[in-house]
Amino acid sequence: MELFYHPLSRYSQKVLLGLYEKQANFFPRVVELRDPVQRAEFAQIYPPCKLPLLKTSDGLLLPESSIIIEYLDRQVRGGTRLLPDMPSVNLRVRLWDRLIDNDLNNQLFVLEQLFNESQQDELKIRQLRNRLWLTLQELDNQLADNHWLVGDGFTLADCALVPCLDTLFDLLTPFELDNLCRYRQQANIRGAWELVTDEITLAQAEETAGVRNIP
Ligand SMILES: N[C@@H](CCC(=O)N[C@@H](CS)C(=O)NCC(=O)O)C(=O)O
Structure with missing residues (x-):
């Protein structure tokens, strides 16, 4: 592969x-x-x-x-x-995966773009931040009763959420959402994510140093 x-x-x-x-x-x-x-x-x-x-x-x-x-x-x-066999759990995993991609990950891209505009549109930024906060509160509620996003096991839904955490904490600073903070700490010491993080850190350092070809 x-x-x-x-x-x-x-x-x-x-x-x-x-x-x-x-x-x-x-x-x-x-x-x-x-x-x-x-x-x-x-x-x-x-x-x-x-x-x-x-x-x-x-x-x-x-x-x-x-x-x-x-x-x-x-x-x-x-x-x-990553996709449990039990149909009811499988459905919830796929649902959270869709919600995270559509309502969180894609919306974070839009927010990043709005922040990068030379003339920032404060109204649009505030509306989007409010919508994103609703999603974060929904996630925090879900995490109150679940160790990972859907139950005790790490699933596709967590693969979707974990890569969004740093950006969403940077842009929305949701430090009062205790369950989300606990989840982030837990994700940061998960071996598979540590491997991804190593690669991200290296790529960021190369980009900062200008090693990568950025036309
Ligand atoms: N729904 C797609 C989204 C893929 C996507 O938007 N990828 C971005 C990078 S994160 C991309 O390739 N953008 C380049 C472009 O649109 O030209 C997925 O889940 O893989």
């Missing part, structure tokens, strides 16, 4: 976390989409040019982080069971 990804992309981090939880073997293929040459090369493989992308050992191309993790969970024996 080959994973095309970028260590600073949250959806890539979601899949990396799943791969490390599954203890899966894969060839890492880092793609810098801001480099026109690398982008053109990647477009030859996958024209929509979105990361992450998994190329399976039989040549199948799989986009979409949740679908990739679902595939890994079925194909790779051992490691953490």
